[in-house]
Every structure is written in structure tokens, then in C-alpha cells.
Amino acid sequence: EPEVTQTPSHQVTQMGQEVILRCVPISNHLYFYWYRQILGQKVEFLVSFYNNEISEKSEIFDDQFSVERPDGSNFTLKIRSTKLEDSAMYFCASSTGTTNTGELFFGEGSRLTVL
């Protein structure tokens, strides 16, 4: 069964360092997403991406964040200068994007710990 894959599963970094989280969405999906989940809290939307550009972003997705689809399979989230409060699970998700029939599938997540 097709699945969304994410790497790394866990990353520990020093505050101020750059981090890149990687995702391989399901191959025939057109919409890609990043969500964040701080420990014990709900899943929060960060950004959606379609046709090689951002289609929506939340207030969490500030100038420190960027996304890229560098090739035909990968979708990355970059945090330019990490802060302590960026510590969270980051989930990549993908969807066919068709309204009223689209389903959103998640990867296993990348746990980011900022020290």
C-alpha cells in the first residue's frame, strides 16, 4: 500500500541551527502538507503546497520556514534558525486534492528536538 515516508525520524539540533525535514509523498498525489504537533497537543496546519507553490500557510509558518519540492519525489520543510519552541513532531501529508473525494494521508513524523 502506498505510504508517505519521512526522514529523519528524530533530529536533535542546537538552537539557531538550520534543519531540513524530508518527505516523499504518495506518488500520484498532487497536494502536499506539513503539520506540526507539539507534545500532547493537537495537530496544527503549517503549509500546503500545490503545483510547485505554496497554496495556503498558517500564522505559524513565518519567515523562518520554507518548503521546496526539489525533484519529482521529495518535499522538504526547512527551518532556517531553530528556536526552542520549534520542538515538536512534524508530519508530512499528501492528498489527491480533489474536493469531496480527497483523503489526507500522513507520514510517521519527524521528531525535532531543539536544545
Added chain:
Amino acid sequence: GQQLNQSPQSMFIQEGEDVSMNCTSSSIFNTWLWYKQDPGEGPVLLIALYKAGELTSNGRLTAQFGITRKDSFLNISASIPSDVGIYFCAGQDNYGQNFVFGPGTRLSVLP
């Protein structure tokens, strides 16, 4: 922005009991998704709903899309220990592709 509420926040039930949880919103959604999340893992899609009034089952799980399009419920029949986890609802409107998540219902099943 759009917000979803889920109730109850948490529940403790005996193995074998039926469970009901719901999700409400102040705004209309056109798609409702229900997920289960185990600790340290990503949300796993359980059921997707696309039409007001739609009732869909997946094994022991049944979910309905409310007629007002502002709510949805999830029922689990004959609960078993592996049903333990956090259940999230997510809604999508027609104006964007973003899915908004509720805060979750934490389910504990006692043997």
C-alpha cells in the same frame, strides 16, 4: 480561523463497551475525516465522509456526516484494548485544501 471542538476530551471505558465521540464546528465543512493516533506515530485515517447525512462504516467503526455540515460523530462498537489512542476529527471546506484538526478525544480501554 476555523476551529473544531471534540467531546469528550477523554474517556475511560470497559473492554467490550461501545464508544461514541463527536466533533463540532461553527463553520460548514464539506469533508470530514476521522483519524486515530498512537503514541509517537502519525495519524492513521479511519473513515472519510463527503456528503451531509452520509453514514460510513469501517469494521467496528461507524461515522456520520451531520446534516448541518457542522458536526460529525464516530462510534466504536465492542471496544478492544488496541482501540486505545487519540481520535482526531479533521474538516475541509471548499475554499482551500487545508484540513483543520480538532483537539482530539483520548480513549482508554480497561480490561
